[in-house]
Amino acid sequence: MEAWIGGERLHLGAEAEVISGSWYGRSAIMKKRRPRGWRHPDLDRSLTRKRMNNEVKLTIWLARRGAPVPAIWDVDIEESTIIMEKIQGKPLIEILHSKEHDEELLIKVGKSIRELHRNAVNHGDLSTNNILITDQRESVLIDLGLATREYELEGFGIDLHVLHEILRASHPDIKKAMDLVLKGYLALDIELGDPEPAPGGLPPNAEDVVKRLEQIMKRVRYHGG
Ligand SMILES: Nc1ncnc2c1ncn2[C@@H]1O[C@H](COP(=O)(O)OP(=O)(O)OP(=O)(O)O)[C@@H](O)[C@H]1O
Ligand SMILES: [Mg+2]
Known part of the structure; x- marks a missing residue:
């Protein structure tokens, strides 16, 4: 064969x-x-x-x-x-457009991103095309060509900010959608505790990353993008 x-x-x-x-x-x-x-x-x-x-x-x-x-x-x-x-499913962008998403799914998306960050990997291109939703409604991340090892808050904050900007363009209720993603992102650390050391250091905890994201969002608003 x-x-x-x-x-x-x-x-x-x-x-x-x-x-x-x-x-x-x-x-x-x-x-x-x-x-x-x-x-x-x-x-x-x-x-x-x-x-x-x-x-x-x-x-x-x-x-x-x-x-x-x-x-x-x-x-x-x-x-x-x-x-x-082959991941059997559809990219998140299609799920959002056809309104097949619900709160639970967006929470899962947040958890899947946090799993990468807990392992000290920054995705580098977190678009709704690179998040696949399986037929079992699990979230799988693909396309890691721009991924990097990361230990700094800023890098993880920017990873989330990229997704936020993309959701803004494709989703009318952006605040609610992003809040649910962040809810999942934070929930994983509550479930699993602080991240363990990875090969090059200790990845920051979820709460600190979300605080940094908020600072980045303010910075971008202030400077007009
Ligand atoms: N493992 C996989 N299972 C199912 N579909 C996949 C898988 N990997 C990629 N795809 C599909 O192919 C598309 C493109 O793949 P990928 O995102 O890895 O390439 P890319 O680097 O973004 O390509 P380009 O930049 O040229 O658009 C994905 O958006 C997805 O629809
Ligand atoms: Mg891609």
Whole structure:
């Protein structure tokens, strides 16, 4: 049996092409990074590699820690491809547009983000396209090409602020939606206690991150974005 059998294309963006298929009979996707014509080929190759390495390394690390990210099954650095578990569901943006969300779901989204932050990983691109909601209504985070290890409050605050700005554009009742996400974010620390030390230090607790987010929001309002 061939390992990978490709099917339909799910996504064609500026950075990546995503194809649905199966890998040893399991439902999978192949994410292929696309060359960026306007960049010098050498620079392009090295940036592509860097992002891919990043995505693979941090996603595997998070999966091992039990955080909600897809399992990575195969990687080809030369071909710039990653094969990973296909998450059956829809991006949060679609769920919000079709009004399929409820309070419980937004709380879960907040918890899923906090799971990354508790493991000292900053997502780096927390858009409602990169949060997948499974058919079982679980929240899974994808697209970790811009993720970083993080220990400073500011970095985590900015991660949440990116999501806040995006929700503002796509959701009429932004305050309520973000409040529910933050409720989940804070609830996970109440359930699990303060975060444990990660390889490079101690991630800050949820309450301090949310306070920092509030400061960032004030700063942005004051300076007009
Ligand atoms: N593991 C997965 N399971 C199901 N769908 C996925 C998975 N990974 C990616 N997708 C789908 O493919 C889309 C693009 O993937 P991803 O976000 O990783 O690429 P990207 O870096 O944002 O690409 P670009 O920047 O070119 O738009 C996602 O928004 C999602 O709909
Ligand atoms: Mg994406």
